[in-house]
Amino acid sequence: MKLVRRAALPLGAALLLCGAGACSTPAGGSSAAGQVFTTIDGNNPITAGAPMNPFNASGNSFLGYDQMQLGFSKKNPADPNDFFPGLAKSWTADDTGLTVELQPGAKWSDGTPVTPEDVKTSMAIALTQGSATVGAGVLTQGLDVADVKAVGPHTVRLEQVAGAHNIHFPRLVLTQKIVPRSVYGPLLPADVWDTVHASQNPDKGAAKAAQAAVDKLNAVGQKVSAFAPAKDVSAGPFVITRVNPGSAVLDRNPHFYAADKIAPKQVVIRHYTGNEQIWGYLTNGELDAAPYTSMPTNVLNRILKAGNKRVDSVSYVDAAIAFNQSVAPYDKLAVRQALAHVIDREAVTKVAEPVGGTASKTTTGLIQPMVEKWLTPDQQGKLDPYAHDPAKAEQLLKGAGFRKGGDGKWLLPDGKPWTITLQTVNGFSDWISAATVIANELSSFGIPTKPALTADFSTYKKEIAEGKYAVGFWLTALGPQTDAAFQRLYGADDGYTAVGTKVTHSTGKGSGNWQNTATSFTVDGATVDPGALTAKLSTLEPDAQKPIVQQLAAATNQQLPVIQIWDYTNVQFVSGKRFAKFPQQGDNALLANPPGVWMMQGYVQSAK
């Protein structure tokens, strides 16, 4: 209420002033003189009233600016542990853990040094955020930190739980948020590490106590996520000065370890609620850098005309059509293959994702650059491209017992009419456009198809998991890790749960299995268990993953649990008006990170 009283008078007076012609033009023009870098955080729209806490679900904290990690992933498909240095200057991984050398000049924005104790506090907090698991190491990608010790003023040793050989341990440690002990330490109970150790006890007899410890850690985690610090204390290149309901301003942190590399005096991060706002800001020349947004060609042309430059990099996501194979006739391989031949992926992509999409060459569970990386040319040559070929589709359907009725429409083998409802989500403009084109193509082929919209993604997730949709859109090929990519096809949504090396499979109501893909295929004469192979991928080094990836890609190509339609491209925009030296087209490692990380590497310098 205090705020209302304080703001009422100024607004009234200001409106009168405005009426008298005292209004100024909007932001954007003033940025140049003040070296203000204006951008949007694609993962974190500003949330009015939310605390400046990186552990809050809506927290106003910005990765690479005021939110720091020990390192920043280069998203290297050949090495998941390939990182840009962050608060860690260097690190060495071994069988039992990780030794991290902190940046010697690293300081918090209040002038105090970043110490191994800050890292220890941060790891304890990370273990309260749902990362702790009973017996630790049972999750293939659990954060299995057993202990954190200072072994020098700037050196810290992180031990992995005894017996756990998690190949992702360095990646998981390096990507945790590092927060000041002075601010977050008081939220942790004094015996937090005892609780962590109790949770990690692998004895079956101690499982109950371990679960109690996990519950205790998670309860602390809730307190941490609800915490509202009085001010931002950052070890990053910037520190939050103010958060407005619609934007945040961060000032350069003079204590940052590489402050000489940081050109902007301030960073303004603007709120957005959808693509249209980002397009508008870009068209008006208000942004120095913008994250990926889906857009039609005319909007792209407008944005480029306004002086923005397009920089593309790899995006490890693909849009696909997924099937619930418990619903006839999608349980038949010939049907899925026929549909793949009917859909003209080039035509669909041209309409639905003309700027940020490349039509999928085929379906493998991976995006095309990953296919080229992991499969030999010979293996790639053997993949069925499922080219647009309605005649082939007709042949496949007839072979499966389907026939055409007198009206030219296809009938199911039992003589009933065959119609398809292709489910998409409200607000996902590219999926909706694609569904319309695909529906036209299938209907012209003789399978009456109508696109259907679910109100929002939350409902879509719930209803698809309940098996309500037979055919719907789905994101696949998530990477760069191959296990993550195949998890989309042979993971939780297909009824698989991996506990350590043990994989269980479930079907039916409440199992979360809506894909209902067969649990074994025969590929080139060999029997393949896709769920077990996918789970195994998480435990292997990249070199050892190769034969499994090749087998799974070939199996996916033959079995078509989904039809991949297009690979996304990470299209970003930068403006040379106020700043220069941006990452270039194809600079995948840098462009996978926010501009704050570019700045730490010496990019984004004044244009003058």
Place this chain on the structure above:
Amino acid sequence: MKGFLRRLSVRLAAGLVMTAVVATFTFFLIHALPGNPGDAAYEQFVMQGMAPEQARAKVAVIYGFTSHESLFQQYTSYMGQLLRGNLGVSISYSGVPVSHVIASAAPWTILPVLTGLLVSFLVGVTAGVVAAVRRSSRWGGLLSLSGSLMAGVPSFVLALLLAFLFHTLWGLLPFGDTSDVTLTPGLNAAYIGSVATHAVLPVATYALLSYGGWLLSMKSSVVSALGDDFILAAELRGITPATRMRYIGRNAVLPLFTVLALSFGFMFGGSVIIEHIFDYPGLGSLLLQSIGSRDYPLMGGAFLLITVAIVLANILAETLYSVIDPRVRR
């Protein structure tokens, strides 16, 4: 005075009952929405490379503020807390009190809505009087036409048009925040000017949307008053034109007070669309965001605030009406 206080108490009691009924209705309505707050976050964590089991566990902690009691238990607990003025904690804000989240957004809806309403009322009523008195002239006709046109324009069309013209095409006015974030908030000209410029588009939309209604209602009311016997009698007594206008205005404006209260409610509801289009972070935007994230306590709080505002506005209008028009007291 005693009678006035009695009537006010009755209205306040009725308002409380109305608020409780609406709170009950909205509670069950929002809990009937499918989906849950963690679904979208889970998907985002998986997209960021987190293993599904890990993503699920993380969601359980940071969105763990969802009640696991039965719906009826949640309802009784909600109403009990409400009586003590506690709106609960937000799920999507990981446990931040709903009252805190709403308090940070409410001023940015209340101020533009009130300003827009005031501006449109003053301009519309004045224009309505002119349109009635000069109804045979070209000016009167033009004013009536402008009122008819503005009353027929849907809010989203007007908002999109203003945004396109004044922001996208001419770049004269900003949108997307309440002020330039680089300025220090306080009673300084730069900040005040910035707040004003950022509020112009939503305020203008609110004002233009209701301008037509005021003009046409006032015109009709004045035309009707012009033919009343008391005006004729006053004219025969030889009153001055200014006194005659005062008589007409006072009598004609009375019915508009009820409409004023109702307009306040409608404009509050309309803020959802207008704030979304201008990306103006008030209660409407917050309500949309809370629906998208299935944040039931926040949705309930936002709906409740809007309900209370409408109920209070109605009580105020009825009370003022009885003060202004003695006939109502009988």
